[in-house]
Amino acid sequence: MIITLQAAAAKLRAADKILVTSHINPDGDAIGSALAMLQILREMGKTVQVYIDDKIPQNFSVMPFEEEIRRPREDETFDADLLVVLDTAPDRIGEVGRLTDAPILNIDHHVTNKGDNLDLYVDADAAATCEIIFRLAHELGAEITMNIAVCLYTGIATDTGFFNYSNTKAGTFRAAAELVELGVEPNLISEQMEKRTVHDVKVMTAALQTARLFYGGKVAGMFIDEELSRRVDTTEGLVDLIRVIDSVDVAFLLTFKEENVCRVSMRSKGVEVSDIARRLGGGGHIRAAGCTLNKSFDESRRIIIRAIGEFMIERGYLRPVEYEDRAEISLADFNGDE
Ligand SMILES: [Mn+2]
Incomplete structure (x- = not known):
């Protein structure tokens, strides 16, 4: 079922123990949105853990709390009351789906995601899932700390090819501008993302x-x-x-x-x-x-x-x-x- 951003916020408020995940082959938006979500929910006093069923590429260590991302082990379970799936439909989360039977809240910006049999907030006009999480943070009244801003900015920048692709809209710059005002240094993020051995x-x-x-x-x-x-x-x-x-x-x-x-x-x-x-x-x-x-x-x-x-x-x-x-x-x- 397609739900509103307000309804998505209400589901997050109502949950206590939350598993946050994103897609395999994780990119900057997958990791940035998951780590921003982790911090926002912790601010709200929730118990939160991020699982991603893949290796995290080295460049993303620029994002705070990156070291907290776990990869599910065999026979492991996580007793959550909500599973938040970001930046993908739940068919691309690998073994994370096995960890819990909790109901799913899906937040995504992919036009192909239709949200059959689960609660989905989708905005195909958002350049990145991080742009949605930015709005969700406002909706929740959460403070966007410098650490959260770094994660959100990284996701927006990488999903837009550093504001080059056709998904870059005025709203993308507005979100990015607010994040820069909070202390994000775009050149440092770009440098870290471009870095290659x-x-x-x-x-x-x-x-x-x-x-x-x-x-x-x-x-x-x-x-x-x-x-x-x-x-x-x-x-x-x-x-x-x-x-x-x-x-x-x-x-x-x-x-x-x-x-x-x-x-x-x-x-x-x-x-x-x-x-x-x-x-x-x-x-x-x-x-x-x-x-x-x-x-x-x-x-x-x-x-x-x-x-x-x-x-x-x-x-x-x-x-x-x-x-x-x-x-x-x-x-x-x-x-x-x-
Ligand atoms: Mn994305």
Whole structure:
């Protein structure tokens, strides 16, 4: 059931012991919204614990209380009276769902989240779940401390590509401005988020070597296979390396997760990639979406290339001659319009 922000606030007020979680492959918004929620609820005197069923990338240690995030152990339970799921529908929280039978309060900004059989507050116009938590904090009358502001700012900044993507609206800047007034230093957060080890840059170079252009250059993909995936700490920002190519509308990253499990993440400049993701059982935003394919890496590769091409020809983003062009071109061999 879709609920209002006021109703979401009332559910939080009524609960005493709260488990907060977010999605696997956590990004800045997933972690920032969970850690801000943790602090806001503790301010209100609640018992709160954050669980995320994944490894937390090193760069996010800039966020206060990051060290408190737990990963569920086998046979572990958590006796909560409310499970708060942030920045995703509950199908992407991994093993956290096993920890408790508590009712779910879902807060999200993904247009594909419909909230079947649970309480959902969704605002697809919010640039980040952190932007919603910012408003929720006001609704709850909670004080936004400097530590909370850092978490919220980080989530908003990372989900908007540092205020670059089309989800950046006036309201996004207003929230960010208020957080900066509370003491957040944007340059320090940017620096921390951009920071890469030499190893990471080497991996980035290796990832770029895998880049291929499809459909006459309108689609670009990068392929993190099993071998390369063992060397990658975070895939954050990788897809942006090819999204910027002038001929490209859809850029995607295919990552090996485990045997017969691959993750696709897509970014676009116009094409509704949320619809492509939805066809493949995933979801997301209009221009940033993803899905998980339970197939081998090679099979997943074929599926995603075909799905993007079919969607683009259906919607008129590709001319038949481009669609029929089955050539895969490496960056080294691509000449564009030259
Ligand atoms: Mn988000």
